[in-house]
Amino acid sequence: MSAAPPRAVVTALAASLLRHLADVHGPLMLHQSGGCCDGSAPMCFPLGEFVVGDRDVLLGVFDLSLGVGEVGVSQPQDDDAVPLWISGPQFDAWKHTQLVLDVVPGRGAGFSLEAPEGVRLLSRGRVFDAAELATLEGEVPVLGGDWERGVRPAPAALPRVVAEAADACPTPGPRP
Template sequence: MTAAPPRAVVTAAAASLLRHLADVHGPLMLHQSGGCCDGSAPMCFPLGEFVIGDRDVLLGVLDLRLGVGEAGATEPQDDDAVPLWISGPQFDAWKHTQLVLDVVPGRGAGFSLEAPEGLRLLSRGRVFDADELTALSTDTPMVGADWALGVRPGPSPLPLVVAEAADACPVPNRQS
């Protein structure tokens, strides 16, 4: 049986931006927006500034200590740990998809910490294959109510940082 894949990965460029933002603002958190003001952009906030609901789902804790292709041996702490959340109903719609957090030039809306940097976070998605979905079928995602009680996930046994978004969600060959 295939090991359960991480529900979220980050590109090296996005991890670098998050490291910079953590140096400036301290510990961070991310929430995958479900629409409204910023469309469906991932939003970056100082840790605790965005209130997590009891039914919000933790997609993963990004470990900013890691490089491309590395897996975590220990739980990330403090500025190195960036929890990534999504609302429960939105998770139900996306649960078959791995979120790939990327960064692109441009300016998103003013709510997210990266807005003044001339860059914006972008969510890409990759549909899990049949083996991955089977592995995930026994995985119960952590929700905000668990987090509020102090429950934390362990380190991911699989890499969370990819060099480029195409490494996690390749673009099919295009015919001219």
């Protein structure tokens, strides 16, 4: 059986933005909001500023030290580690998809750290294929309560950096 795909990937542009925000604000965290403020958008906060619930699900920990296509072999450290969370009920609705964290021009309506930068984070989704879903079957995600007790995902499960959103989430071509 092949390795499970990462539940989240980040575009190079979004990773660059996160590196900049970490330089300005220190360690970061992300939470895929469930509909408040800016709809259902990824929100970026200083690490620990947003209280992660016991049943929130960790989609992965972005390693900002990685380049496009590189795979982490150990846990990212310090400002390079950016955990991405989603609420348990929202995870249940979207567990069949890979979240692709991207950035687009414009200002969102939320409290996310990138708002003053003139850009906003955007989550895109790619549906896992049948083989990928089979590798994810039986997966036990890390929950907020687990994280508080020191549980961390295996390095192989860490998200990766893709050049552009279309590399992870291709859009369909024109209809014939």
